Amino acid sequence: MINKIGQRLSMALVNQQKLSGFFEPLIQMFLSSYSANKHRAKVIRINDENKRVFTLVLKPSSQWKGFNAGQFIELIIEQNGVQMMRIFSISSAPCLFKSKGIIELSIQKQEKGRLTGWLHNTLNTGQLVNISAAKGDFTLEEGHQEPILLIAAGTGITPFRSILNQYKNTSNIHLIYYAKNSQHLFTQELKELEQQSSSTSVAFINSDESGRICQQHLEKYCPDFTERNHYICGPSEMIQTTQQLLLDNNIEDEHINFEYFGAKPISNVNIDTEGKVSFIKSALQVNSNNTNKQTLLELAESSDLKPMTGCRMGICHQCKCEKKQGVVYNTLTKVFSDTGAEEVQLCVSIPVGDVSINL
């Protein structure tokens, strides 16, 4: 109620949803990176895990409300005038945040990616970045009893590092962890966890030698897997294969949880990629094909959606919509978009691979 009155008053007096939105540019003169809608976090240090992965240690401001093991945050940082946003799972445990006030993000440097490599080179100790509140429901249920099986591949280990550290003394958790060329992250730490806690066990699998996940692996590395709750994190093919495998073993859908990791980096896509365009609000999906390339606007309209439109030539900006994820090609500026969330003009954007639009 008070919120609503505050919002109406703010709209009337300063044409902003929040009064702080009006004062934001002035406050930023004294508090760098101040934001009316986001939290601030200070960079404590950067640890290199290996050549490609580094851990960013952050201390969020006191207003940040904490998180549950397995959740992610949005990291927002200005790069050449653009507010760049990326989603990262928190790889440290909530108990560490409670005791020391810090959180850790483990970030893989994407080859030719726009942001991750830059982050590693640019961020300095003491610098301020913006983060969102913790989000996501890839978490263990409150007061769960069942034993747990975690299946990770590559950097998909990050939410599980948090879960393992948080529940090492209270839950029966087994982890099967795949990595190419035995490039497992946090090997030392995970081995120590295994030694400290009788209820935690880890199987490291070199996927170059043993291949991808299969029935034999499950039976060999976790004989009682049918009696466990399952959590899967890794590349999308790995998630799909594992999910199907578990379903084939008569494990109920509700006991299978999974978390997809971001869209493909721009370097991996080209304009000829076919894909699925998802319109989130209207729960519709259409296929975009190569032979007859269509703009997002045409695709939306062909599925009987009626987004706000105007000039249909990229001038009036009325058809702008939030793209949640995926890459689009702007026919006007001839540039590929970023992979994360941002506003796109539907009438001049061609989807490149899978794209989800908030429409």
Next chain:
Amino acid sequence: MNISLNTQQYTELAQDLDAIRDHHLKDLGQIDSNYIRKIIRIQRSAEILGRIIMVLGFIHPLFWIVGVTLLSIAKILDNMEIGHNVLHGQYDWMNDDHINSRNYEWDIACDASSWKRVHNYEHHTYTNIIGKDRDFGYGLLRLSDDIPWRKKNLWQFITYFNLSALFEWGIAYHEMAGERVFIGKKKADRNQQISDKILKKKFFGKISRQVFKDYIFFPIIAGPMFLPVLIGNALANLVRNLWTSTIIFCGHFTEDVKTFSEKECENETRGQWYYRQMLGSSNLTGKRWFHIMTGHLSCQIEHHLFPDIPAHRYVEIAPKVQVIAEKYGIAYNTGSFFKQYYGVVRRVIQYSFPDKQKLKKA
């Protein structure tokens, strides 16, 4: 007199202008975001200080005058250099919650989304096409012989003055008038995307918020200074109305600005579209502060060619466009404020009277 170009020239014109556009779009970055943030900081400071200093008028009337001046400047900056340009999507690439065309709402009676529909779409796509661009004379003024003369045009200079003084209300009502929401016969080819109900809700919502702010809330919290603050706010709105309307009239209704017929513009190519934008606009020369206070609409030609390039770049782009105009023999209409404004006044008066050519023929 302008001669039309041939097909080859239109293609080359489009290539030349696209090259400028591509260069600047590629170059967008920290300079632009720093610039708009700086202008926003100046605007916010001017507004806050203006509203406070105005109340100090009880100490000395000079405070009141300074306060009103600051508030007028704040409103002009908000409407012109920030609001108008942000709503064109010039800064959308910044991905900033507060500085983008979807969320920005400005300190003026006109609802931002209505403005985007009528101004960004209709006016910028169909610039100066008689019958399609309702901004040409706003349905009130006859500024070309293509529009039939009516008796009311005789006193249209007074209409023009009234429109200027009440400009923000004029543009707030502009879409409602065009869609015949309250009065008049509905047109067959109406924009069906928005119902009258939503139009009305948005219209009344925005104007009541603006009235509440300037004529109820701030006067009341000023206590004994109620009346001076009320008058001061009204004056700041009036100054902004006169300034914006004058600048906008200088951008499209100077003496030599051309108009077009719907038929001429059928199946228009990009080159022809650029050509029409150049002939349908006129520029003003002036100092840096002057350009900023006009929201760079002093570079109306460049704005119409590149409506989504950050406006502070127009000053740098203008000489290049002028060279291109010369190359193709296209008139480039520019001049000092007083020269151009004199042209506007002449045009308003000239078309108050019936077309002499037609009269003779008849």
